[in-house]
Amino acid sequence: xxxxxxxxxxxxxxxxxxxxxxxxxxxxxxxxxxxxxxxxxxxxxxxxxxxxxxxxxxxxxxxxxxxxxxxxxxxxxxxxxxxx
Numbered sequence: 057x058x059x060x061x062x063x064x065x066x067x068x069x070x071x072x073x074x075x076x077x078x079x080x081x082x083x084x085x086x087x088x089x090x091x092x093x094x095x096x097x098x099x100x101x102x103x104x105x106x107x108x109x110x111x112x113x114x115x116x117x118x119x120x121x122x123x124x125x126x127x128x129x130x131x132x133x134x135x136x137x138x139x140x
Contacts, residue, residue, distance in 0.1 A: 062092050063130075071133045075126075078109050086126050093130075098123040 063069050072092075075083045079102050086095035097103065103112070103122060111132050112118040118132070 059087070062087075068130050071130050074133065075129065078111075079105055083126075093125065093127040095126045096123055097126070097129070 059069055059072060063072060072083065079097075082095075082097055082099070082102055086092050089095050097106075100122065103124070106112050106124070106129065107119060111129060112121050112124070124132075
């Protein structure tokens with residue numbers, strides 16, 4: 057229920073569950089923080105995982121990112137958008 061309140065869009069909810077598989081510890085920390093959308097990731101290893109999973113892999117600016125909020129990460133996850 058807390059996820060549905062935080063992210064009312066079902067597509068964002070599916071993206072969040074994908075993030076739990078890609079980066080479980082930071083995603084769970086973001087959920088516990090109470091402010092999921094503005095929770096910032098700045099760990100180079102985690103950003104590398106996101107790039108390796110094609111979240112930030114398209115364009116020089118995306119590949120150069122060293123930090124991102126969960127809202128920016130969810131917005132960058134384009135794979136679900138074309139299917140639904």
